[in-house]
């Protein structure tokens with residue numbers, strides 16, 4: 024496990040209602056510098072919503088989020104206020120996000136996708152932005168695609184570009200929402216390899232995933248959620264192999280029966 | 289098994305050949321019917337003895353010159369209409385109630401009144417209250433305001449057709465709303481609306497004949513001016529109709545190519 028650094032992400036009492044649907048019921052989450060935290064749980068348990076609350080793609084109904092020292096309290100009544108939006112933007116500058124369906128900008132080349140935000144949001148000079156992008160595209164193994172449009176890439180390549188694009192903003196934490204769920208099975212590996220490398224290099228990451236063997240390999244900590252609450256968390260060998268809570272056990276049993284992941288050690 | 293493997297290429301080749309000959313024969317019949325219809329039209333006109341070739345020869349250059357004015361008016365108007373439609377769409381999507389109201393008012397007012405009335409208002413009514421505008425600018429103003437309102441809906445739909453994930457990805461990168469609109473949403477919306485804007489342009493070529501009523505010397509005005517006093521309206525208006533037709537075929541051709549290129553696109 025990576026040496027524990029200072030707290031990069033600190034979420035306290037995050038609540039989220041969609042109408043009457045109480046989706047997050049007071050979630051706390053701390054992620055330390057260099058840590059890789061994997062969020063698991065059955066479909067509908069609120070993992071995506073939690074991740075989206077962290078960078079305010081969903082406005083939490085209550086609670087507070089701090090990323091790298093920028094703290095923003097949920098303010099659903101003044102969601103659109105200029106001040107709140109600017110605070111949120113400060114959080115987003117520090118928390119990168121990789122989506123399930125990539126969301127690359129189709130009208131830009133791979134390189135343009137990577138330099139757009141650094142240049143126009145952070146004011147990085149073009150040459151420096153390109154240097155940075157080339158570096159990260161190299162890391163994900165896609166330098167030779169720099170001048171292609173996303174339409175000409177495979178799903179796995181798209182997702183790797185999306186990772187490079189997020190890295191180019193040099194975020195303090197990188198968040199992934201089921202980054203391999205939209206991929207053909209044979210393309211999953213190339214994306215997980217990149218993520219595993221990032222994890223081992225000490226990139227701070229929060230990953231929502233159903234890839235249990237990947238979680239076992241790359242996670243410093245696994246968080247199991249159910250019905251909008253954190254049921255259990257700890258190192259993967261504890262949560263995945265010796266779960267304390269019956270609900271965790273049930274969830275994992277279902278996974279093992281499907282043949283996804285490895286049997287308990 | 290080996291029998292089937294041998295038989296398959298042959299049957300495939302025969303199916304393909306059948307398809308091809310069916311295609312060729314379809315096209316051939318298509319062209320023949322068009323030629324026949326055009327010939328029939330020509331014969332009918334000749335029998336009716338209403339077309340006067342010497343007259344046509346004398347006046348054709350004058351009438352055809354009107355086509356240039358028609359195209360000029362339309363190109364200018366569509367360009368201005370695009371600007372208005374973009375502003376209108378942004379206004380209709382704005383959360384600012386004042387801006388939203390102004391945009392909705394514009395669309396409602398323009399779509400709720402006839403183009404001809406708008407034209408008369410800009411040219412005659414404004415002149416009566418001291419705002420005198422020349423026919424061509426007046427025509428362009430009316431056409432662009434009118435088409436701008438209709439195209440507002442096209443642009444609005446185009447902006448909304450950009451997938452939500454695009455905006456979210458940009459937000460997650462810390463982009464401001466303004467930047468997201470300018471760099472992410474509008475470039476993609478533009479590709480989406482271009483075919484529809486092409487359709488509007490082609491419709492405008494025909495609608496622009498209305499500006500003849502305020503004395504713009506475009507195609508229809510010239511046909512009328514040449515044909516009416518000399519009692520050659522059949523020749524004059526037939527020629528005008530033909531030119532409108534050719535113009536729309538010409539621009540449709542480009543529009544279709546553009547549409548195909550957009551469909552192929554970079555996505």
Ligand SMILES: Nc1ncnc2c1ncn2[C@@H]1O[C@H](COP(=O)(O)OP(=O)(O)O)[C@@H](O)[C@H]1O
Nearest residue numbers: 041044046064065066067068069070071072073
């Ligand atoms: N935008 C939304 N509007 C309404 N309900 C939503 C929305 N997003 C998610 N939900 C609901 O919130 C619950 C949790 O969803 P989600 O966070 O996507 O779960 P998970 O990612 O763990 O599968 C589900 O019941 C889902 O229907």
Ligand SMILES: [Mg+2]
Nearest residue numbers: 070071072201
């Ligand atoms: Mg989810």
